[in-house]
Amino acid sequence: MLDEIGVKSVEELFADIPEKMRYRKRLNLPHPKSEYEVRRHVESLLSKNRTCNELISFLGAGCWQHFVPAVCDEINSRSEFLTAYAGDPYTDLGRYQSFFEFQSMIGELVDMDVVSFPWYDWATVAGDAVRMALIVTNRHELLVPRTISPERLSVLRTYCDGQADIRLVECNTETGQLSVEDLKRKISQKTAAVYIENPAYLGFIETGGEEISEIAHGNESLFIVGVEPLSLGILTPPGEYGADIVCGEGQPLGMHMYYGGALLGFLACRDDERLVSAVPHRLVTITKTEREGESGFAYVLPKRTMFAARDKARSFTGTGTALWAITAAVYMSLLGPQGIRELAEAIMEKSHYAIKRLSEIRGLKVPVFNAPHFEEFTVNFDAAGKPVQEINRLLMKSGIIGGKDVTQEFPELGQTSLFCVTEIHSKAEIDKLATALQEVVR
Amino acid sequence: MKTQLPDYHAVRWNEPIIYQLGAEGRRGCRLPEVEEEIRASVGDIASRIPEKMRRKVPPRLPELSEPEVVRHYIRLSQQTYGVDSGIHIHGTCTMKYSPKMNEALARSSKLADIHPLQDVETAQGILQIMYELQGWLCELSGMDEFSLQPRGGAHAVFSNAHLIRAYHKFNRELEQRNEIITTVLSHPCNGGSPAAAGFKVVTLYPDEETGYPNIEALKTAVSKRTAGLMMTDPYDTGVFDRNIEEYIKIVHEAGGLVAIDQANANSILARIRIGDLGADLCHFNLHKSFSTPHASTGPGSAAIGAKKGLAKFLPVPVVNYDGKKYYLDYDRPHTIGKVAEFYGVIPNILRAYAWIMMMGAEGLEEVSEVAVINNNYLVKKLLEVRGVSLPWQKAHPLRLQEARFSLQKMKEETGVGIADINHRIVDYGLQDMETSHEPWIVPEPLTPEPPESTPKEDLDRIAQVMHEISREAYTNPEIVKTAPHNAAISKIDTSPSSDPAKWAMTWRAYLKKTRSDK
Numbered sequence: 001m002l003d004e005i006g007v008k009s010v011e012e013l014f015a016d017i018p019e020k021m022r023y024r025k026r027l028n029l030p031h032p033k034s035e036y037e038v039r040r041h042v043e044s045l046l047s048k049n050r051t052c053n054e055l056i057s058f059l060g061a062g063c064w065q066h067f068v069p070a071v072c073d074e075i076n077s078r079s080e081f082l083t084a085y086a087g088d089p090y091t092d093l094g095r096y097q098s099f100f101e102f103q104s105m106i107g108e109l110v111d112m113d114v115v116s117f118p119w120y121d122w123a124t125v126a127g128d129a130v131r132m133a134l135i136v137t138n139r140h141e142l143l144v145p146r147t148i149s150p151e152r153l154s155v156l157r158t159y160c161d162g163q164a165d166i167r168l169v170e171c172n173t174e175t176g177q178l179s180v181e182d183l184k185r186k187i188s189q190k191t192a193a194v195y196i197e198n199p200a201y202l203g204f205i206e207t208g209g210e211e212i213s214e215i216a217h218g219n220e221s222l223f224i225v226g227v228e229p230l231s232l233g234i235l236t237p238p239g240e241y242g243a244d245i246v247c248g249e250g251q252p253l254g255m256h257m258y259y260g261g262a263l264l265g266f267l268a269c270r271d272d273e274r275l276v277s278a279v280p281h282r283l284v285t286i287t288k289t290e291r292e293g294e295s296g297f298a299y300v301l302p303k304r305t306m307f308a309a310r311d312k313a314r315s316f317t318g319t320g321t322a323l324w325a326i327t328a329a330v331y332m333s334l335l336g337p338q339g340i341r342e343l344a345e346a347i348m349e350k351s352h353y354a355i356k357r358l359s360e361i362r363g364l365k366v367p368v369f370n371a372p373h374f375e376e377f378t379v380n381f382d383a384a385g386k387p388v389q390e391i392n393r394l395l396m397k398s399g400i401i402g403g404k405d406v407t408q409e410f411p412e413l414g415q416t417s418l419f420c421v422t423e424i425h426s427k428a429e430i431d432k433l434a435t436a437l438q439e440v441v442r
Numbered sequence: 443m444k445t446q447l448p449d450y451h452a453v454r455w456n457e458p459i460i461y462q463l464g465a466e467g468r469r470g471c472r473l474p475e476v477e478e479e480i481r482a483s484v485g486d487i488a489s490r491i492p493e494k495m496r497r498k499v500p501p502r503l504p505e506l507s508e509p510e511v512v513r514h515y516i517r518l519s520q521q522t523y524g525v526d527s528g529i530h531i532h533g534t535c536t537m538k539y540s541p542k543m544n545e546a547l548a549r550s551s552k553l554a555d556i557h558p559l560q561d562v563e564t565a566q567g568i569l570q571i572m573y574e575l576q577g578w579l580c581e582l583s584g585m586d587e588f589s590l591q592p593r594g595g596a597h598a599v600f601s602n603a604h605l606i607r608a609y610h611k612f613n614r615e616l617e618q619r620n621e622i623i624t625t626v627l628s629h630p631c632n633g634g635s636p637a638a639a640g641f642k643v644v645t646l647y648p649d650e651e652t653g654y655p656n657i658e659a660l661k662t663a664v665s666k667r668t669a670g671l672m673m674t675d676p677y678d679t680g681v682f683d684r685n686i687e688e689y690i691k692i693v694h695e696a697g698g699l700v701a702i703d704q705a706n707a708n709s710i711l712a713r714i715r716i717g718d719l720g721a722d723l724c725h726f727n728l729h730k731s732f733s734t735p736h737a738s739t740g741p742g743s744a745a746i747g748a749k750k751g752l753a754k755f756l757p758v759p760v761v762n763y764d765g766k767k768y769y770l771d772y773d774r775p776h777t778i779g780k781v782a783e784f785y786g787v788i789p790n791i792l793r794a795y796a797w798i799m800m801m802g803a804e805g806l807e808e809v810s811e812v813a814v815i816n817n818n819y820l821v822k823k824l825l826e827v828r829g830v831s832l833p834w835q836k837a838h839p840l841r842l843q844e845a846r847f848s849l850q851k852m853k854e855e856t857g858v859g860i861a862d863i864n865h866r867i868v869d870y871g872l873q874d875m876e877t878s879h880e881p882w883i884v885p886e887p888l889t890p891e892p893p894e895s896t897p898k899e900d901l902d903r904i905a906q907v908m909h910e911i912s913r914e915a916y917t918n919p920e921i922v923k924t925a926p927h928n929a930a931i932s933k934i935d936t937s938p939s940s941d942p943a944k945w946a947m948t949w950r951a952y953l954k955k956t957r958s959d960k
Contacts, residue, residue, distance in 0.1 A: 001898060005818045005840075013814045013840055014713065016682045023715045028581050032802030035543045042796055046552035048567035050560070059557045062783055069471050071508060073549070075515045082545070083524030085535050085736035086876070090868050090929040091452070094518030095738045100947075101460050107948035108501040114947045118740070120593040121783040131638070154780040158604060158757075161778075162616075162640035207495050234488060236495050259568055260558025261788025262741070271951055273942045285945040286459070286952050288935045294456060296934035300945050306596070306634030308880040311643035316634040318596035319729065323737035326515070333460055333511050334470030337500035346476045348487045353480040372490045396561070404559050427477040 057401040060376045060420025063260045072254035076327045089297045096297035099284045102329040109232045110246040111239025112268035117282040118325035122249035123152040125265035127159030129245040132278040133193035133222040140164045141190040145178045146171045149201035150409045176204045176369035193222040203376030204369045213242025231374045233344030245269045254331030264324040280315030347375045351421040357434040363441045382414040384441035398436040450871035451928045453520045461949045464506035521930045523873045529900050533844045533876035533889030534678045536708045536730035544796045548789040558784040562769050569768035572761040575795045584717025585747030589756045590786040596631035598725035598744035602701040603639035604778040606670045608755040619669040628674035630879045653834035654683040664696040674703040680841030690720040707731040709843035712807040732794035743790035757781045812894035821845045823905035828912045844891035853886045858915035858922045860886040866925035870907045
């Protein structure tokens with residue numbers, strides 16, 4: 001091949017790189033290894049991890065343990081989906097059709113006609129939703145509830161740095177619900193959008209969506225709602241209570257937890273040209289082909305994104321989370337309308353059973369907020385006189401991973417932990433948690 | 443030796459949209475049981491939700507049995523062309539083969555079923571992998587610290603733009619320093635991402651002879667407003683911008699920082715360490731250079747590297763080691779904060795780790811060597827095709843990881859342009875090729891990138907196909923212009939792309955819009 005190229009040595013091929021810029025030492029990296037050796041080594045490292053299958057976990061807070069049908073892993077292991085990238089619909093028809101189907105199903109869940117290309121996670125699509133609001137309203141302030149996920153708030157602060165101010169709206173200390181009075185006080189001509197989360201980070205259901213929407217729209221601000229998608233099997237979708245943009249975390253739709261490394265942000269909006277023009281990511285539309293009865297796919301307003309508009313787009317896009325979107329489409333089509341409703345009910349039944357059992361334990365306040373909850377709920381240990389850290393350490397002795405310690409995030413709640421119970425928890429496991437907690441706080 | 447091109451046709455199922463399949467009431471999975479005692483204990487659960495928040499109509503999801511779902515998505519996968527399917531050398535993307543062993547490891551329950559908020563004591567395995575990978579990337583780049591937070595290249599550039607902001611804010615110069623300089627042949631995210639981070643972007647254009655900006659252009663562009671230079675090197679043209687050291691010097695003298703996008707690092711692995719050349723920040727795409735599969739457009743994964751003085755601004759958490767245990771380091775008061783949730787694309791971090799371990803330093807050097815040989819062989823072969831030229835050929839007859847050809851001559855002589863050719867390429871069983879990001883500095887661009895995993899026979903086949911298409915263009919252009927003929931579908935009507943009355947991003951929107959048509 002070198003002869004064909006017309007060079008005498010490989011070195012000549014790198015002649016464009018000046019010698020003084022070349023690295024001439026040997027890198028300090030491991031010695032090359034065979035497949036077998038690497039496998040043994042990596043497996044031995046991974047064996048140090050203890051999984052949520054080996055232990056009983058009650059963690060949620062942005063990444064949730066759910067049942068993953070084998071079909072999901074089967075389809076996302078398909079070599080074609082796994083190794084494709086950027087071909088057009090002539091070569092990658094199946095990829096585009098899967099995206100369209102993902103978009104269609106998310107659209108049904110959240111009650112929106114436009115759904116965009118899958119993105120990193122809930123926080124980053126919330127950031128994109130806010131950016132859309134800044135562009136559409138030409139305003140520079142965002143109102144969010146005090147109970148927003150601190151992890152997401154931290155990402156939003158990065159996304160808004162130098163572009164928008166984020167103001168916290170107070171919440172009712174009794175119910176956790178967004179304070180409508182404080183919202184009315186804080187909303188102004190500067191407000192680009194009001195953002196809420198439903199269910200809220202602390203597990204309760206925000207029931208004031210309609211009123212918040214009216215206040216936002218009365219002020220010509222946009223209304224953005226962040227959701228956990230399985231809850232929409234039983235909860236009114238944000239499209240019905242006035243959301244302009246909906247974002248959320250799709251990991252519960254068939255993805256394993258992967259230490260928080262398999263997240264799927266989804267972004268939806270009303271079919272309004274101004275909003276669509278501001279979506280930072282690809283949008284796939286269904287269309288016709290020359291052949292009767294055949295569907296094709298195309299990108300909507302392709303000149304709008306960073307790929308063509310570069311810095312004029314005021315946003316960025318690129319490689320998203322397509323394989324997870326395909327997986328989510330598989331998951332949602334396995335469940336169907338009745339399945340997702342039953343799943344949401346099962347989750348609520350189990351979490352409320354846990355709430356009931358735990359609230360019988362002296363010294364525990366469960367939940368902290370007097371409001372309906374979905375799969376997560378707060379447990380306060382103040383009266384038990386033990387910090388959450390200690391509680392979790394003791395639970396671990398029984399093979400139980402306790403809830404997320406939110407004491408630092410919300411000091412006003414005292415020693416409080418956020419528990420998550422889903423369809424995968426059996427009665428026996430919930431009872432075991434109750435017994436262990438009883439022991440621990442005695 | 444001249445072999446016959448095979449008679450190819452793509453899989454054509456004419457598969458319906460999933461909403462057109464199945465039947466009412468059909469289900470594809472059974473849920474874990476809710477025990478009777480639980481039901482009896484909690485009662486009618488829906489009644490706990492206030493009326494207005496209770497969903498009235500279940501979401502209209504498809505209704506299919508498990509075998510129907512499997513068959514549908516298997517068919518769709520068959521109508522998708524990956525690296526494992528055939529010749530796939532989409533440029534700028536480094537479509538290398540990903541070893542199946544890494545796939546098996548990435549799917550281990552020991553990785554898949556851990557929760558990000560578990561005590562770090564129970565996640566020491568993955569944390570060690572992350573920590574060691576950070577170290578290897580430092581070694582590969584000459585940087586002092588790495589973060590595995592970014593989820594893709596554009597996100598890495600966005601994160602680096604925020605690091606540049608944080609640096610100038612720390613020095614109380616941010617208000618004055620609000621401009622990022624980039625080059626037009628850099629990936630568009632080097633313009634888009636800093637703009638998304640609030641910067642004004644100044645774009646430099648390449649010199650007609652060299653293919654990169656001249657020093658004078660940069661000197662004119664820098665000022666006390668310069669926050670930094672963010673650019674790709676080597677470029678997607680396969681040209682290494684050898685002014686890089688000089689640029690770095692000029693930008694540093696002006697008080698700015700330099701962040702290099704190393705999306706094209708495949709050709710310089712173990713040969714150039716951008717940190718040694720003075721860059722302050724850089725990033726790698728793990729899904730390009732380090733063999734994590736592209737996953738139908740993600741999840742990818744990227745990693746950003748910083749020099750000592752800037753490492754304190756890296757996003758949290760950084761994985762650290764205290765001599766006894768690996769932990770998530772949040773105690774970084776100058777951090778830019780968080781750029782995404784949790785810690786990074788964990789399965790890809792593991793795949794990249796396993797891949798680098800398999801390669802070692804010698805292997806990585808060989809990777810870049812073979813990739814560059816492949817590319818230059820292909821350059822040689824494609825330049826023999828009628829109507830194909832290579833801009834900046836005089837200055838750069840040899841290229842690194844890829845090359846950007848122009849088919850302008852063919853277009854002028856036959857009316858057949860790159861869009862037509864790309865549609866025709868697929869008729870011969872190849873994946874279509876990268877043209878160019880916009881704007882098209884090279885007219886009628888074609889950017890193949892044959893990574894190290896491309897066998898010579900594939901390169902010969904690509905050349906053979908291009909010769910054939912060129913022959914068609916000069917003798918029977920209609921067959922090219924009406925292509926594809928052997929694909930899964932015929933020519934697409936793209937008019938809904940820009941027509942709000944026709945576009946439909948969901949099935950429900952499609953039903954509404956087609957109904958109102960009638």
